[in-house]
Amino acid sequence: MKRLIIRLLVAAASLLGALPLAAANSLADSPSPYLAMHGQDPVDWHDMRDTQALQKARRLGRPLFISSGYFACHWCHVMQRETYSDPEVARFINEHFVAFKLDRELDPVIDARLIRFVEYTQGTAGWPLNVVLTPEGYPFYGFTYLPKARFLDVMRQLATLWQDDREEIERLARGAAEELDRLTGAAEKPLPHTPRSALKAAFLKAVRASADRFEGGFGNSIKFPSVPQLEALLNLNAEREFLATTLDVMQQRNLQDHLHGGFFRYSTDPGWHTPHFEKMLYDNAQLARLYLRAGRLLDRRDWQQTGLRTVEFARRWMRHPRDGYIASLSAVDDQGHEGGFYLWTRAEVEAALTPRERAVLVRHWDYTAPPEFEEGNLPPRIDPRTPDAAALGRIYRKLAEHARAHRKLPQDDKRLIAWNALMLSALAECAASDTDCRSDGQALARWLAHQAGRPEGLPHALDSQDRPVGTATLEDHALLIAALDDWMRAQPARRKALEPVRRRLARAARQRYLRPDGWLANDHPLLSGDRPRRHFPDTVLPSPTARIYARLASAGADGLHSLKDLACTPVAGMQDNPFEHASWISSPELDQGCGEVKR
Template sequence: VLALGAPLLSNQLAGHPSPYLALHGEDPVAWQSWNEDALAVARKENRLLFLSVGYFSCHWCHVMQRESYRDQDIASLVNRHFVPVKVDRELEPALDKELMDFAYKTVGRGGWPLNVFVTPEGYPLYAVLYLPPEQFRNLLEQLSQLWEQDGERLSEIARQSGPARFPDPVGDIDGTLVATLNSRFVDAALSVVDDLDGGFGVQAKFPQTPQLDYLLAAYDRQPRQDLKDLLTLTLDNMAYRGLVDHLSGGFFRYTVDPGWEVPHFEKMLYTNALLARTYLRSAVILGRPEYSEVARRTLDFMALSMRTPGGGLIAAFSAVDDQGAEGAYYLWTESERADLLSVEEHEVLTAAWSLDRPPEFQTGHHLNHRRSVQDVAADLAIPVERVKRLLVQAMGRLLEARGQRTLPADKKILAGWNGLALSAFTDAARTLGDPRYLKAARGIRNYLARVCWDGKRLHRSIAGSRALGT
């Protein structure tokens, strides 16, 4: 039972060096950091821990904060019956993985916010993702009652479904099967490819860069036309449709539709670092030099928008603007475009990006799937060179106007993600011979060596003199 007279917890996250955790510093929920102290409170008072895992640029994390974690009644329920712990998944990836595995095992799906109720012994008991406030309130009430009435039985259930120990499979691999496994992987990928739009599956589309890299290596070893078709269709549509920011460069994390057109607007460092390397390799292996330009635009975005004075690169840009509107930073209404552009620029921009169609979002159009300048010139009966010039002028005006908008950023610097960026800039310096990329690579290396490395250990992240994460 809940210990009588247990001291009330207070929110510990105000001013936290993790931007995501600091966002929750004003919540009425008494958020604790993930540490032994929180576990000790749960054991002493026999309370369930409520672990809520998310990250800075997660749209639904912000929604649940606004709807539930800033609701006084819901916060009172959480504080009275649970030990609430907020977790930045980018600082605690091992914990995030364990809890996500539990969610897939028990709920059948995963995502963020990832909310898991954990027994005082440390065993996960029940997992949910985003819930509307009324459903979340009902869950809190029901689970607190069940725990008070039959906590020992719930603890036993959690113990029995706790993490299993699996043997290290490395020693079980038969080297003679590697070629067969390679072939099976390629065949499996081809069986689930979207033949219309590229990528895998027919719902939301993620770049799935490791899979593409593996298939690219398989094609390099043994060229196959069906594999080349899969790769080029996917790479083309990722680069030229809505997954990419056509104004300032950089890839979004994924699209919510199968056609790569409607993005979920967060931009992550790891997404861009991985894709830059993939496009660099694809330019050579697939004989598509235009992919080098995609890589350049991605690297230039990282260097211009994500690099800090110390050389390290920040983690992410949010999906929502400073007013909490998803994607609004990147979207344009008809009236905004008309005010910013000359009549001729507006006409060319509208024709090039098909902006006469209904907007995908309430807050405006997303620049997506540009038509060729030749087609635009033919439709408007003006020279191709004039179309090119007007488009450059129009895009420049939009980019300048966007610079007046505010987009929140997660400014923590993660060693692992910067390692990916270091690899991408190093490959680009070697492949493209651009000294700017060598300079960026050296800046990242120096940051990791001088700030994150203490002579014995490479820390996940550093804020001031404080190491963050495990």
């Protein structure tokens, strides 16, 4: 009998191993390009709004596996190709977990919570982000990119731990959530006797501690633009030499694409030579505004030109045919090569240009040198002082046209409200002096006002067919309120039409997100654990609470009103980490509206 049972078990195991995996999962028709690219994975992915899948996890007692990323991310594509397309990996995930794919741009609040957990437990985080949670939604392990073999080894260990010691894991996961909640609460402790001037001094001290005065930017490894912090220095009229160095280096080196225009997301080296090749709307909108504003305030025409070129890049590459601007351009080309659209081999240059053109080009850029990147070399900036500048400009335009004709660059064509609001703020900065900015801004303001007037309320995003996607957040409302204010200041004739829209958004933000002790990031959380906050920190985007408070303060006597205590009282997190609260600390509107709060 024992031998028979063993033979039956072996036969069953072999049959299970031979069972075909599903050809597609529930993501195949997703409006998110990132989720849709996982639609043919053999992993049985679910959308986070699939309540039946969440109930299934609880019913079966299986952990949740949430994998978060975004379409432009190079390593997200690598992990999809190497790991999630693999039948062995898929079979193991499907048998031991309930799997969810998360587009971090459509669900930023969940993603931020998971990022915070992984930063807290691992010290660093990024994308692709992979987190395992209890069926009740408490994270207990997280990691970023892993090669397939290592990924499968980790998942097997986690499944074994869950099976052998579930109660202990659930206890530890709840404890980690409580500790993170305690830390958030501690950072939110009001400091009613701390003046704004003291926090400004603390912010500048933090800037000086991390500023790279030779290469620009902050830190000495990976470099991000850090626009909220640079904007704060401009607001405070502080550290001008460092600010100038940073703006100069970012526009001169490889963070900026000197052939097609626009800025890449970040540099993987401290000298800004090696970009990470995705281009995000939020980066280009914020950098366009920063360069335009800094150029105007500090009388730097070259910065203003960089800002205008960045606006022109967004118009040419990111403008959606139906209105608004798309989310991003991918780091990988249609062949899966990182930077493939932007890099050139010697043979490709020679195929695109005449011998005379190549003779001019090689004096400026030695495209015959050994490639710096796997797919070739990146065209450098043209020095406007060189005698060949005009000829080089024509050559660069020819190369750019050749690339568009012979290469394909995948894009994420969803349109995010918050990021489009940032673009409207950029267009407001150049509308007075540039007719294209004015025309683009009028069209974008009308489109955003239309979205705000939808009967069901403001959406978080729209897909390529103008269908609402996702749930609007506090950030969507805050950045759109600020953008409409910026546009009305730049174009006073539009105030009569747009002021009712702005007021309606402000009312909706209060009704949906404001609680007695602060603001919710999202009024429909999909996972437990979110708590109201008096002040959200800056991320790559400016703090939504700082934006709302600043705009209320600028509205005059009826602005802050009952929110003055909430808006004007700093919290412990600002004292402990002023760098992350640059927008609130440097706000001129809050300087005027709050002054020095005394009790």
